[in-house]
Amino acid sequence: MSALFQTFLEEARQLVDKKLPEYVRELEAEHRLKEAMLYSLEAGGKRVRPVLLLAVLEAYNQPILHGLDTACAIEMVHTYSLVHDDLPAMDDDDLRRGQPTNHKVFGEATAILAGDALLTQSFALIANADAPLSAKTKVSIIAALSKAAGASGMVGGQLADMFAEGKQLTVEQLANVHKRKTGELLAFSIEAGALIAGVSNEERSKLNEFGQEIGLLFQIKDDILDVEGDSIAIGKPVGSDAVNNKSTYPGLLGLDGAKTMLHTHYDRALQVLDELHLRGTLLEDLAKYIVTRDH
Amino acid sequence: MSALFQTFLEEARQLVDKKLPEYVRELEAEHRLKEAMLYSLEAGGKRVRPVLLLAVLEAYNQPILHGLDTACAIEMVHTYSLVHDDLPAMDDDDLRRGQPTNHKVFGEATAILAGDALLTQSFALIANADAPLSAKTKVSIIAALSKAAGASGMVGGQLADMFAEGKQLTVEQLANVHKRKTGELLAFSIEAGALIAGVSNEERSKLNEFGQEIGLLFQIKDDILDVEGDSIAIGKPVGSDAVNNKSTYPGLLGLDGAKTMLHTHYDRALQVLDELHLRGTLLEDLAKYIVTRDH
Known part of the structure; x- marks a missing residue:
């Protein structure tokens, strides 16, 4: 990891880690509800989505503070999805990143409401973002977020993923489920950065392609880590996908096949950055980070 | 009910009933998820919130079609809250308006996701509203909706309501819980109408006061209907609040006391309309309808 990227990653995470709980603390609401919201927001996420958004601003020489509210909004959406996905009626997980899941600590009712x-x-x-975002930009961001997070995106992807358990999917079907369950929100992080940076439509469309590749890379790497990662680093038992009868890239393609697919899409992501004249920026470091991370 | 109001009510409901499912049908999403969303959207609600919004536009001689998207959005928020509130971990209700609740038909996981x-x-x-709403108006509506529906409004109110079960509340505490659980979204319906109609800040603040009174009237009347309503008309057993150990206005004030409170706030609502020079408009009919309805 380059020193510049390391510094950016730490700075961006610190900004998000500091700002995110403030939006909850300032709410006039039950202590219990706020505690439950904060518990999952502060559970040590990698902040990949906010970092992606802020990296787009940095790559286009825009102040990253202009994207901080939106970056935190994405992390809230991501966090709510984890809280609901872990519920007994859904994936029924007791642990998340090595810690008890939200409903294990606060009970199911509070966990559902904290997610809502x-x-x-x-x-x-x-x-309410006070960064100098125009109303028009805010509306575009909200339209894109609700699409990425809603029935045709993340929520639908979670339903498809749940009902696919125990079924043998093709690689295409698996990619489609993941595209919606996790890919769309990752791609939206890039898109939101593009909207805030005010890039041209052509660049936005290319950045969107880059975002789709990032979403795919993220998932293939997650599946690979589930096979050969360190259980302490990834915060869950190694091999849990196989135990849960989940279709994965290594399961369908073999570990080597999944790694080949990872590198094919990594190359494609870099090629898109080339076309955008953004090779050598933080976005390249980020793609590399996603592909080489150990958790 | 005046013939004019009757006509308006029917027309407004028909517009909403026709438009609401279209937003779901056009989604690219799992059939099962869309069916679950449609099931609760089409379960025969009274569309009070959309009607309130459209009545504000009508009272200010604005085309009601300008508010249709937002009116449908409010009904979606209201519907999601019912689906989540009925869940086993929450109020654990098997019936809603005389029909099996969402999770009884589609299962808990799908009900949670349909709500999300x-x-x-x-x-x-x-x-995405294509009515001639400016981006600035849309942003104001979204800011107000997320406040009314979120932790400091509806979601927090539901948590407070759940944890108040079995406890003896004061009238003030009860009013505060209901203000958040149901009042804020009803008041938002009026506020959204005011934002779309583009009324002055002074009028908006008065309309907001009217909205708060409407929210209160709605809840007091609901509690009264639970004591003396017709179980078929209201779609649940009469007396279920008492069985569930819920604090209610009749429980705290007696039935006569609750009726006196209803009429005091009805008078106050009419006084606010007077100050707005909106006596004799549909808003007065609506207030009267809320107070005299039998379900």
């Missing part, structure tokens, strides 16, 4: 509140609050963050 | 998708979609409706 995080999702609702994310739209407030964008609407 | 409805909430997310509501923001898409406003952001």
Whole structure:
């Protein structure tokens, strides 16, 4: 990891880590509800989505503070999805990143409501953003976020993923489920950065392609880590996908096949950056980071 | 009910009933998820919130079609809240308006996701509204909706309501819980109408006061209907609040005391309309309708 990228990553994470809980603390709401929201927001996420958005601004020489509200909004949406996905009626997970899941600590009812509140609050963050975003930009961001996070994106992807358990999917079907479950929100992080940076339509469309590749890379790498990662680093038992009968890239293609696919899409991501004249920027470092991370 | 109001009510409901499912049908998403969303959207609600919004436009001689997207968005938010509130971990209700609740038909996981998708979609409706709403108006509507529906409004109110079960509340505490659980979204319906109609800040603040009174009237009347309503008309057993150990206005004030409170706030609502020079408009009919309805 280059020193510059390391510094950016730390700075961006610190900004998000500091700002994110403030949006919750300032709410006039039950202590219990706020605690449940904060518990999952502060559970040590890697902040990949906010970092992606801020990296787009940095790559286009825009102040990253202009994207901080929106970056935090994305992290809230991501966090709400984890809280709901972990519920007994859904994936029924007791641990997340090595810690008890939200409903294990606060009970199911509060976990459902904390998720609802995080999702609702994310739209407030964008609407009330005091960065110099025009109303038009805010509306575009909200339209794109609700699409990426809703029935045709993340929520639908979670449903498809749940009902696919125990079924043998093709690689195309698996890619489609993941595109919606995790890819769309990752791609939206890039898109939001593009909207805030005010890039041309042509660049936005290319950046969107880069975002789609990043989403795919993220998932293939996650599946590979589930096979050969360190259980402490990844915060869950190695091999849990196989135990849960989940279709994965290594399961369908073999470990070597999944790694080949990872590198094919990594090359494609770099090629898109080339076309955008953004090779050598933080976006390249980020793509590399996603592909080489150990958790 | 005046013939004019009757006609308006029917027309407004028909517009909403026709438009609401279209936003779901056009989504590229799992059939099962869309069916679950449609099931609760089409479960025969009274469309009170959309009607309130459209009545504000009518009272200010604005085309009601300008508010249709936002009106449908509010109904989606209301519907998602019912789906989540009915869940086993929350109020654990098997019936809603005399029909099996969403999770009874589709299972808990799908019900949770259908609720999440409805909430997310509501923001898409406003952001993508093709009525001649400016981006600035859309942002104001989204900011107000996320406040009314979030931790400091509806979601927090539901948590407070759940944890108040079995406890003896004061009238003030009860009013505060209901203000958040149901009042804020009803008041938002009026506020959204004011934002779309583009009324002055002074009028908006008065309309907001009217909205708060409407929210209160709605809840007091609901509690009264639970004691003396017709179980078929209200779609649940009469007396279920008492069985569930819920604090209610009749429980705290007696039935006569609750009726006196209803009429005091009805008078106050009419006084606010007087100050707005909106006596004799549909808003007066609506207030009267809320107070005299039998379900």
